[in-house]
Structure formats: structure tokens, C-alpha cells
Amino acid sequence: MTDTTAQQPIIGSVLRASTVGFVCGTRSQDIVHPSFGAFVRTRHGQMGEIDVIGLIHAISIDDDPLVRQLVLANNMTPAAARDQRENRMVPVEISVVNIGFIQYDYIYHNLPPRPPLSLDPVQLCDDETIMAFTERLDFLRLVLNTNDVPTEELLAAALLHASNARPEAQRYAFLVHAGRRLAGLLAHDPPRLQHLLRLINPN
Amino acid sequence: MGARDPLYPQSDNLNDWFPQRDTSDVLTVNGLRLGVVVGGSLSKGLDVKLDRETVIEDLAVGRYVVVRGLNKRFFCMITDITLDTTNPAIRSDPPDLTDQFLREIYSGTAAFGTLHVTPMLTIDLEAGEPRPVKTIPSHFMPVEIATTDDVNDVFGREDATHFNVGAPLELEETQINLDLKRLVERSVGVFGKSGTGKSFLTRILLAGIIQNDVAVNLIFDMHNDYGWAARDERGSEAKGLKQLFSSKVAIFTLDEDATRRRNAKYDHVVTIGYDDIEPEDLAMLKTTMDLSDPMIDAAYELQKVWKRDWITHLIDASSDDLDMLKEMIAASPASVQALQRRLRRFERFDFLKPHALDDSVRKIIEFIEQRKSVVLEFGRYGNALEAYILVANYLTRRIHAMYVQAVERALGDENMEPPQLLITIEEAHKFLDPLIARQTIFGTIARELRKYNVTLLVVDQRPSGIDDEVMSQVGTRVTALLDNDRDIAAVLMGISGSAGLREVLARLDTSQQAIIMGHAVPMPVVVKTRTYDTEFYRSLGSAPAGDGGSQRSKPDRESRRIR
Ligand SMILES: Nc1ncnc2c1ncn2[C@@H]1O[C@H](COP(=O)(O)OP(=O)(O)O)[C@@H](O)[C@H]1O
Numbered sequence A: 001m002t003d004t005t006a007q008q009p010i011i012g013s014v015l016r017a018s019t020v021g022f023v024c025g026t027r028s029q030d031i032v033h034p035s036f037g038a039f040v041r042t043r044h045g046q047m048g049e050i051d052v053i054g055l056i057h058a059i060s061i062d063d064d065p066l067v068r069q070l071v072l073a074n075n076m077t078p079a080a081a082r083d084q085r086e087n088r089m090v091p092v093e094i095s096v097v098n099i100g101f102i103q104y105d106y107i108y109h110n111l112p113p114r115p116p117l118s119l120d121p122v123q124l125c126d127d128e129t130i131m132a133f134t135e136r137l138d139f140l141r142l143v144l145n146t147n148d149v150p151t152e153e154l155l156a157a158a159l160l161h162a163s164n165a166r167p168e169a170q171r172y173a174f175l176v177h178a179g180r181r182l183a184g185l186l187a188h189d190p191p192r193l194q195h196l197l198r199l200i201n202p203n
Numbered sequence B: 001m002g003a004r005d006p007l008y009p010q011s012d013n014l015n016d017w018f019p020q021r022d023t024s025d026v027l028t029v030n031g032l033r034l035g036v037v038v039g040g041s042l043s044k045g046l047d048v049k050l051d052r053e054t055v056i057e058d059l060a061v062g063r064y065v066v067v068r069g070l071n072k073r074f075f076c077m078i079t080d081i082t083l084d085t086t087n088p089a090i091r092s093d094p095p096d097l098t099d100q101f102l103r104e105i106y107s108g109t110a111a112f113g114t115l116h117v118t119p120m121l122t123i124d125l126e127a128g129e130p131r132p133v134k135t136i137p138s139h140f141m142p143v144e145i146a147t148t149d150d151v152n153d154v155f156g157r158e159d160a161t162h163f164n165v166g167a168p169l170e171l172e173e174t175q176i177n178l179d180l181k182r183l184v185e186r187s188v189g190v191f192g193k194s195g196t197g198k199s200f201l202t203r204i205l206l207a208g209i210i211q212n213d214v215a216v217n218l219i220f221d222m223h224n225d226y227g228w229a230a231r232d233e234r235g236s237e238a239k240g241l242k243q244l245f246s247s248k249v250a251i252f253t254l255d256e257d258a259t260r261r262r263n264a265k266y267d268h269v270v271t272i273g274y275d276d277i278e279p280e281d282l283a284m285l286k287t288t289m290d291l292s293d294p295m296i297d298a299a300y301e302l303q304k305v306w307k308r309d310w311i312t313h314l315i316d317a318s319s320d321d322l323d324m325l326k327e328m329i330a331a332s333p334a335s336v337q338a339l340q341r342r343l344r345r346f347e348r349f350d351f352l353k354p355h356a357l358d359d360s361v362r363k364i365i366e367f368i369e370q371r372k373s374v375v376l377e378f379g380r381y382g383n384a385l386e387a388y389i390l391v392a393n394y395l396t397r398r399i400h401a402m403y404v405q406a407v408e409r410a411l412g413d414e415n416m417e418p419p420q421l422l423i424t425i426e427e428a429h430k431f432l433d434p435l436i437a438r439q440t441i442f443g444t445i446a447r448e449l450r451k452y453n454v455t456l457l458v459v460d461q462r463p464s465g466i467d468d469e470v471m472s473q474v475g476t477r478v479t480a481l482l483d484n485d486r487d488i489a490a491v492l493m494g495i496s497g498s499a500g501l502r503e504v505l506a507r508l509d510t511s512q513q514a515i516i517m518g519h520a521v522p523m524p525v526v527v528k529t530r531t532y533d534t535e536f537y538r539s540l541g542s543a544p545a546g547d548g549g550s551q552r553s554k555p556d557r558e559s560r561r562i563r
């Protein structure tokens, strides 16, 4: 969890947080990196502190009074639009569900005991971290039980991220493995299972 | 970076608790893990969830599996195989399993196979004897296909009293060794539809019994199957017992011409005198010859009048003679006439003569005393059921009577008792149907157990026709395919764990497969019967059991007079 992680781009900082998730704020031009279902982590400088791992489940751009005016004005120039995007007063919000945490370089597959602190920097996980974390698939259950997020789409996107973090040769086996776990977890709900499997089916 | 979970694994997926082999290409299941016990009961059997890798199509009812418990091995038989789904809803919208990805995910998870197995025996881990099951393994114990060692631990090895009758299903290199001593100690039944190999199986059992000297046999050979070469359906010849054990087997015949025509070496021609036949001998023929009670009563009366020659007199009697009888007996003339008509059918049977040429009963006894088995060939009379029943009853009644006397005279001194006698009859339900089983000698023999050293080997294709009480005394039942439910129920009566065996029994191969259950085996077992061929003949010649008799105490082997 060292050099390569440090090189991962910072995508924003914690705005609000709880033990089940947090919202990370960023400037609008920085949102080329994060995508729906991506694995992110907070990064706390201090040893022994908790770094939370989560999945991006929503990215939203709120309006502000200036945007409203610009939308109404019919003479908006490209320069005005770019200026608004780069210098707007309201940050883009990236919502994250917590799925685990790291403490003293150990990965834990349950909810963090404390939320991350506000303004903690947030970065995308590197492939090594994603692989290590998804060695176990306990987060599937955690996410399936989460309310207010599009669970199937989120899990499918996360699994595809996790699959792509692996060498080509391991991807198929990983998806099958994950699929079997889902089959166990969603035994009570075959339509939901079928939908999810359709989303991750590599064929 | 290490990964670890501070908590207990929070999984409801069995596969996570029980890591599986990652060899999804394994097809042979021999000696491998099949799945885990997930439920069940002692009385109803265990449910086993199959591992994903287990190929359901490779399993079959009747095979043995072993549950490896904490300190015991549980031997179970597969009695049912089911396809299960975690959710019935999946049945209404089944996933598309032509998609490889979906197939790999669904099979073994949302859709999986379950075995139903019936526990039969346990063996304690530290060198225990096989014991009846009194408990079941705990949850999630692994289930494997039984290995050769497992089977040998249960059925023992071949020796002077254990005879190889075949291999368990799918374990061709293993053998099932019957305990012959226990086999002959109580009556034996060989059942199965026509053409399933009853005669071949019976011949194999008899060969083992004769080779190892565990009993002397008297075989009522309806279709000339046992004594001399019998032709099988494909036209090749199978050796008879006389050819295999020329010094231990004698052939008696009722039809000298037929026996001679087959070039069979026979030792004696059996004739029976009308003057030796008693009304009791007719009672057995009630159903076969359609004799009414008044006719039987008439027979007793006629015997009083005409003494020993009553049958000859009756057959020859003119209507005037019958008229004269009216004064002398109470029986109605109609009954007497009807009886006369029935008994005239006896004239077709050349072995019946006014006076027997010699005493066949005594002859048979002489051979038995010398520990020689007797095969009685019926020749062309095998097709006449009344001849078969009459002769079998006639001889057996008299031989049994001598046995009873001899045993009683021995006063419990085993060395003085006559040798164990096993009497083989075919079409047994004709002798043992509930209407006559009480009165006939065969019913008596079956019921009195081994008290007088005589037991039965009954061969039958319609076991449901056999009296229940008699059936309950048939200690060892060897059953080839049966497809009639009543027959299946009849052979399973009184066998523990029989509910599951029903499925197995109805699905045996049509030939050369049988379930053996009861007294001579520690647990029911499905065998592929040994092939009766030159290799079998050879094994009889050279098997270690050939000189097994030397372990026997001396007097036991000497011939002894029964009379
Ligand atoms: N153990 C065996 N060895 C060789 N052939 C067998 C064996 N069992 C059955 N068969 C074959 O099956 C046929 C039918 O067997 P058979 O014993 O005559 O049946 P059943 O007496 O039940 O009518 C035989 O002719 C033979 O070809």
C-alpha cells in the first residue's frame, strides 16, 4: 500500500461522512477519473488511523444561483460556460458506500468503526489494492443490504472494475467465483440474480 | 498486504465453509468426495448436498457411499437422487444454461443435486467391526464414494466360508463375499422376473455351497438347469454342478430318455409307486389340480377301503365299481368321480407306476449321508406343474420325516446330527401360497427354521404369491429386477431401511444384477453377479477355499446314517 497508491490521483476530499458511507467533494474538472462503481479509499496521513474503502455509487452536480442565471440567459458563450465549471462555488459531490477499511496495512471486510474525517483526501484504489480487497467477496452482501443505491448496477460495475484490475487470464474465473457467491446471496430472489448476472456476463 | 477477517466468516454459503477441490474437470468420482451431509434422520435417511464438481449423471441408486464422521465411518446406500433449487421460483424462469458462464454459476449454487442415502452400517475408526447404525453423522460431514478398502472392511475377505458372488456396483475390482454358513443356516430366496439370471445366480450360490461343504443340497430341477450342461439364451453351454463337482453331486432323473438324450451322466432313475402316494401328498395339489375339499376327503376314505393300492383301483374303476362304492363310503359319488378324472391325469407321467422300481427316498438319503448333493432332473415333466409339485412334496415329506427322527435321536449331540440340508425349489409360490403354506411340508420347513437342519432355497419370479409368514423366515433374499410393486413389497418385507431399497430394486439391470440382503450379508448390497464362465469354473478348482474342509472337525465330515 505504498508507492503506487501514493501516485493515484486525488479525486477530492471528504465533505460529509458516516460509518456507512461518505460524500467527497471535488471540482468539476476533476471528475474525469472517478466513475460509477469505482473503488475509492480515503487517505489519512497518520499511522493507525482508519482509511475507508468504498464504492462510488453516485456523482452529482448541484446547481447554484449563477448556473441558474446562465441557463436562463440566451447568450451564453463557451468561455462563460467553462468559467462557470472551473470556478463554481458548489463542489461536485461523489457519494460512496463504505465496504471495508484499512488499518495498519490490514484490510478488513466490514464497516469501519469510525467515519473518515472531513477533508481527508480521497483517491481511486490502485489495481493491487482492488485485487487484495476483492480476494474476499464479503462486500457483496454489504452492498446488497444497502438502501438508497442501485444495488445491482453498483455491484455489477464494481465487479467489472475488480475483474479489470486482474490479469486478463484471471478475469473470467473471478467473475464466475463472484457469480456463485451472488447465487448464494440472492437465492431468495432469482430475478434479481439473473439481472445481475446479465450485467457481469462476459460472454 | 495481508487479508484477514477479524470476525467469524459470515457466510451462509456451504461452499465457503467447506473449501472444494478446484478441479472441475474431474469426472470419475471413485473414492472422491461427493458432497456433504446437510440433513436427514436415522429413520428416513440422510440428505447430501452434492458438490458442484460431482457429476450427477455418473451416480446411480444402489451405489455405496461412505460418510466419514468424527470417529466412525457410516456406510450408506444411495437410494434417491434429486435436483434441487434454492428457490422454487427459478423453475418458472430457468436461466439459459447454454451460456457457459451462467451454467458455471448456477450449477451447484442456486441449482444443485441432492442425494438421499440410507445408512446401513457403521465402523468405528479404530479397527471396529461393522455394526448396525444407531446414530447418524453430524451436519456437514463429507460424503465419499466407497472405496475397495471400505467394501472389504464390511464384507470381509474370501475364505473357507466366504464366497465371492460378484462385485458391488461401479467397483468391479472389489468382491462381495457371502457368508455361506449364515446363508444356509436360514432359508434363502432368489427372486426376479423371468430372464433376470435367477437360475445362473442360484447355480453360483449352489456351487459355492457345494465347494465349501457348508450344506448338502437336494435340488428339484424343473428346467434341467443345474445338473448337467444347460444351454443359455445365446446358445452357449453352461456347465452343470455335476460337471463341476463330479464326486460331490449326483444326478437323479424322472425322465430317463430326456436325460440320456442330453448325454448327461445320471446316477439314478426315480420312480414313484401309486401305492406310495398318500392323500396328504394330494393336498398340496389342491390349487394346481383344482381339487376340492370333498375330493380330498374322498381320497382318505378310498385309502381306507382299498388300502395302499387306492390310486390304481380308482384309476381303473369302472362306473359299476364306483356304484358299489356308494354303500361303503360317505363321500358323494360326484366327488369320487371328479377325483378319478383328476387322478387319471397321472397316467401321462411315466415315472408313476403301480409299484416303484426301488426306494428313491432311501437312495437320496444314502447320497445325502455321504454328503453328496442330489439334483433331480424333471426332463419333460418340468412343464407339468402338478408333476413337479407332487414329486417335490412326496420326496421332501419323507426326507424331512427322517431328518426329524435323526435329529431327535441325536439328542442335541451335534456330531450325531445329519448334515445341513438345503432343498432348492423353483416356482416356490406354488408350494408356499397362503392357501396351502400351512399344510405343506415346505411351509413347515420354512417356519421351523433350522431346528431339524433342513432349510430351503426358493427360486421364484412372483414372491408376492408366497405366504407372508414363510417370507418372513427367508433369512437371505437375493433379488434381481422385479417390476411388480407387490412383488417388490413382498421381498422387502421386514428388511430395515427398505423404503429406500424399493427405488434401487426397481432399477436394477435386467440381467446379472441383484440386491442381496438379510442374514448372509452385513448390509444390503447391489452386486453385479459373477459371470458364470470358464474363469468361474477355474476359480472353483483352485480357490483357497477348496481345501477349506480341513479346518472342519472330523466327525462332521464323515458320512453318517440318517435312518
Ligand atoms: N451370472 C451370469 N453369468 C452368465 N450369464 C448370465 C448370468 N446371469 C444371467 N445370465 C444370462 O441371462 C440369461 C437368463 O438367465 P436365467 O438364469 O436363465 O434367468 P431366469 O432363471 O431368471 O429366467 C442366461 O441365459 C444368461 O445368458
Ligand SMILES: [Mg+2]
Residues within 6 Å of the ligand: B198, B199, B223, B225
Ligand atoms: Mg430360470
